[in-house]
Amino acid sequence: MRPTEQIIFASLRDDILLLFTERWGVDLPMKFSIPERPVDRVDYAVVLAPEAVSATRSDADRLHFMLAVTDLVAGYGKRPLARLEALEVKAGEAAVLTGPSGAGKTTLLLAIAGLADRLSGHIAIGDEDVSALDARSRDKHRGRHIGLIFQDLHLIPGLSTIDNLMLAPYASGAPADRDRATALLNRLGLGDRRRAAADTLSRGEAQRAAIARATLLHPQLILADEPTASLDDEACEAVLELLVEVTQTSGAALLIATHDSRVKARIGHVAVAESAA
């Protein structure tokens, strides 16, 4: 395939590479990388013709965005608290969910994660319409495909740094890959702190550990709630840089709920939460 080939997008489904192109004719095999995961070698590919692309355009669009939210009203029980009209975030990209205090940014973030109640609207993550999932499947989906980062970080004192990372596979039931956790900690500069108790980490180290835990299982979506609150400019920039870098390299979508103007200025792509109370 020539570098100039016009590919609308590519996706791996059941280990078959789908290439959505404007015209016929793609040379295979080739070294290729798509947002869901890096592909060293393509064994099978289905190249869709322009007509097929046209026919599956809406499906393609849905798949194209790692996170797609439409007309979401979220709350607790039957009580609506927050509304988000529309939000689409592509793989490897970041967006900011902002709004005035009390608009329900965190509630929307938690609703996208399946932790708060979705009262109406649709949420699609990757190729999964999570709106249609029951509670148990939502838990499973969240464990495997969503990484959450909280303002309070929520590292468990008494557990080592690496064990705090290993909570992700434990809770989600995913295979526990300690080597990957070690590699991730090394990459984030925490290699020599992996056995340190979480309560002995500095704020910066703890922040990196929380990011590492959120990205350990190759999530499709990373949700961060006020990750830069109470950080000075330098620390804020460092955290954002790390989040963006991790997002780009992992091919996930990143959504940050914040009213921090520094984040909005850095990320650019902004959606506004509205109160629905």
Added chain:
Amino acid sequence: MMALRLIWASIYRKPLGWAFHVLSLALGVAVVIALIAIDNGLDTRFQRDLGGVDLVISGKGSPLQIILSSIFQIDQPTGNIPISVLDRLKRNMMVKDAVPISLGDNIGGYRIVGTSPDYAKLYDAKLAAGRWWDKPLEAVLGAEVAREEHLKVGDMFVGEHGLARGGEKHTATPYHVVGVLAPTGAVADRLALTDISSVWKVHEHENAEHDAAVAAETSVGNEPPDTYPAVGQEVTAVLVRYRSAMGALMLPRLFKNVPNTQTAVPAMEMARLNTLLGTGTDVLRAFGIGLLALSALGFFVALVSAVQERRRELALLRSLGGSPWLLLRLILLEAVLLGLTGGILGLALGRIAAAVAARAVAHGGGPLIALPPIGRIDALIVGAAVLIALLAALLPAFSAYRLRPAQVLRS
């Protein structure tokens, strides 16, 4: 493994609080386990010491005292009876065995018992070394006596007057050790056995004094002469085994009206002893069960508070994909592990306490309690401790199950 680490992290945050709750559970278990072990040990020991004796005849006094002194060798005898009683018993068709015992001296606190070799047969005692006595002042030592007093076949020892240490030494009449018994697990281990005539021989000079006293009293007519049997022809007690059940009906009656004699039925006295001791045991057992109930309450309060304090941690697990069942299982597992720790610790403490108590009883001159090996009943009590912890955890675990993570995480 991660569940265990999480539980450890929870304990790590409040080690003293958890240690207190585990220890209170352990103490409850320990009390119950120690009581049962001692109770069973005493039962076994008493049954073994009874040696199938159906009736004891001794001097006038408390039947319970007679059983304690003549069978268990832990109390003062009530008094001597004429040897004619022994002869009469031996001639009786209903009597299978009639074994005399004569007490009066000790070696290092261990009683020297004048008897016949039939005494050893009550406990199936076998010689580990040497031979049985064939003349006065030859002794066969119980296994514990030989071990503690460092005596072996061929050694000599001197008895002390009385049943406890510190009495006058009978240096003129030393004993010659001719045999050592193999351990029996019964009272015979703690005795030095000798021929009944040895006791008479050792006390010959006392007998002479006794004769003089009798002569003096009878001369002034204070006492009828037949209350003083001929000295040198007395025994402390006779242990009787019936040939048939008919003996139980007839023999006690036959000796009811013999002057200065008292019959005692071990089974009846043991039942009375059990009633006397049973009240105390019941109180202690109720105390142990009360401790267990209290520790269950402590566990409940601690787990409710732990779930409350760990709401953010539990919510985090939900945010990482954990189901409500995962949280429920985690709290229950924590309770089971802490209950198991308390149970096992209680088992160890209870067994140590029982062993210490048994040793203290033995050192105090009481019976050496044969503690039963750790078995099913101990496992059941440890299981009960786990069950108590599990029951105490049900409500907290359910509250973890019902946790609304979003409400916790957004606060």
